[in-house]
Amino acid sequence: MALSGIQIYKMLPQTNCKDCGFPTCLAFAMKLAAKQVELSSCPHVAEDAKAQLSEASEPPVRLVSLKANGHEVKAGNEVVMFRHEKTFYNKPGLFLRVKDSQPAGEIQAAIAEADGYCVNYVGRDLTLDGFAVEAVSGDAAVFAAAIAAVRQASHRPLILISTDPAMIAAGLRAVDGENPLIYGANTGNWQAMADLAKQHHASLAVIAESLDELADLTEKVKEAGVKDIVLDPAARNLSRSLALNTQIRRLALKKNFRPLGYPLISFPGEGGDPAQESVMAVHAITKYAGFIVLDHFAAETAYPLLVLRENIYTDPQKPIQVQPDVYEINTPGPDDPVLVTTNFSITYFSVANEIEGSGIPAWLVVTDAEGMSVLTAWAAGKFDAERIAKTIKSFNIADKVNRKRIVIPGHVAVLSGELEEELPDWEIRVGPREAIDLPSFIKQVL
Template identity: 35%
Template sequence: MSGTGSMPEQKRKKSIREISPIDVYKSLPKTNCRECGEANCMAFATRLVNGELVLNDCPPILTDGNSKSYDTLSTLLAPPVRAVEIGTGEYRMTIGGKYVLQRHEFTYHNPTPIALDVHDLMPEEELLERVRHIEEFSYNYIGRKLVLNAIAVRSCSNDPKTFRSAVRKIAGISHYPLILCALDPEVMEAGLLEAGDRRPLIYAATESTWKEMAELSLTYNAPLVVFAPGDLGLLRSLVKTLREYGVTDLVLDPGTFAEEGLSDTITSFTAIRAGACRNFDDLFGYPLLGVPLTVWTGEEISDDVLKWREAITASMLLSRYADLLIMHSMDGWVLLPQLIWRFNIYTDPRKPVSVESGVKTFGRPNPESPVLITTNYALTFFTVESDIKAANLDCYLVVVDTGGLSVESAVAGRYFTADSIAHALKTYNVPALVSHTTLIIPGLAARLSGEAEEATGWQILVGPKDSSGIPQFLRERWPPEPA
């Protein structure tokens, strides 16, 4: 069997990049009803193709009379990598749903969830404490709360009663999506008896257990992992067999091999995703599961080295198409790089991360308090905000809409100019907030000082290049000398 060769069941379809708004518009109701929030159906079609809206945002097409058009557009817009849902309720997570191989081609959808493991031989107190830590783990990154997403329950006992007991305890205290990990179908069924209504991910179907695991997947309407470590031909064969058996929600695990096997792992992940997105190989068009946890099953060396290996493996898998990760270490220095890297990969490359423009108030400013100005690039704003709050400053911060560009880039691109500064002061009625007319601009925008004074009529002070210098700058330069 070949891993990615041309197979009869492979279908060619249009890439999302080749679909034009006209292709979509032809099948829309063409009522221009604006129920989607857009001015007309063509505007909706454009945003649909750009991945900014989904088909269900069009209420008229959801009616019975438009069911044929809905089916046509669903097929036209379906991603090469299917989306699979795990869990229920507000914690439900969607994996897969990818349209392209490279991020610059089109926005990546459905950020990779990160699951942490527990196992059924852990003492109850330790088990529950670890679940609590998983749920409470969070980090604020440029205004976004980064969290872990799921719990992987592993059967180390290989005993149905022990596994069922562990799953019962976890399901009783956590609403997080569950991944049930047991290669024995009897053990898996025991876990599903406790969490089957939670739509857990079943891990996993192998060459010898595919039929029993498929029956469980169909019985509990739960997605199923297909596990064929190091053998892409077998993986394709199992997917085809399971689909013919009736299982549609599948996740692929080609095996995660650390250290010497890591290059082969990345090659396999890349081949599968390239097959789906470039060759439209339908049997590889499913989400990919990476398991950095496997570094802990190798040689016995220091925990710190294993944690480092796990962090490296997870980062590489995030970069190379993993749609779901199962990890072990709870150390911040292992997890935070993955959460931040995930956030950056899954931002829209066409839209810089930005914050709302306007005037932000810090502390308890009065009419004599300083007024600073910056751009609305999220990283810039939250860095400035952090430094201001850390120093307990009372001031106003004017945030200018620069399209999400940083100060230096916005100045170079003429988005942060003397005119935009003057416009912001007027638009946000800054003169009504203070009794003075002195504005502090970023040091990286120093060259705008003269033009800004002419455009605004305000005295311009050039602040530090780094916002960490704002407290000292204000101590030394505020209030300013009369102009």
């Protein structure tokens, strides 16, 4: 149970000694409550309080990490059901599956294409996270060869798929020194799988059709010495998967139910209809999957899924920013006005919506104000003449328009003088304070 700042404060010495680096004990307590500081920063806390406080900070969903050749994929450590409550922390790893029945050349080509895939989204390079290799041949040597083929084309972490311990043992030998995920353990093979996982420092997925069985299995596997466990509740359609993933997350978070306090794995391609794989993947991304294994790779599907994953795992507590850029609204031409605002999303949307709704074409220049609104950014020195001038210059606005004239928000009318100095050949106009007045301003004043 999370403690409030005041509750923690009452367990602290209350001397305001500042030894922790914060001005008061309450300030420190609130940082602790927000999990932004370690309890050990306070040298004076009593032992019993220490015990109480550290128990409250144990993560309800265990962090599981797959590693290979310097790559790492993490899942777990989640603390909320809904992203707005805090944030979702560890983006689900996206894996592509190949089978050892495919010819080595085909495997290598498929892996190479997917491994090299890198798409830029708002300045970030997005890629897949790893690969899953499934043993369907029934031949350990073939499986090992397939893994070797994968390793020819990619260094990313692997998931080894088979319920036969012999296959997995061969696979693990092929990736010695890595920390892959074994998929997986069931009621029949768990003992052997657990031994393998322990021996090779691998994580282990457990598979069961019901939550009762799943919880039994994780307890057994844990007893056998495996800590890094991943859950597959074996649901392959949307409705059932949604229900089970939700129940597992709830049990972990709200009931602190340790047997199901592990990340989930999802196989969207096993639903039958290939066109629905991406739809199933949407559900896996939004509803709690920690690892997602796809059966098809195509840029036109990977790109939207990678973007969705970025979006859902954006920290909602941070101001939402739009990309600094020149936004063309209602297809402007060289004679249309140039408007300037900040990159706080609400600010951007309210300005863009007003202009868009009015039908007036305009160039909307969004400056990087670290996601703050006009007034806040100005107050914090993030929206000043220098920054605006830099933006105007860096986006080469002068090349897009005939008339060098910009409109700044009315709230920062004071900047007009300085802007004239920074942009000597530009005309600076002060627009209205509120976005709603922009259309009439443009019509009547410009």
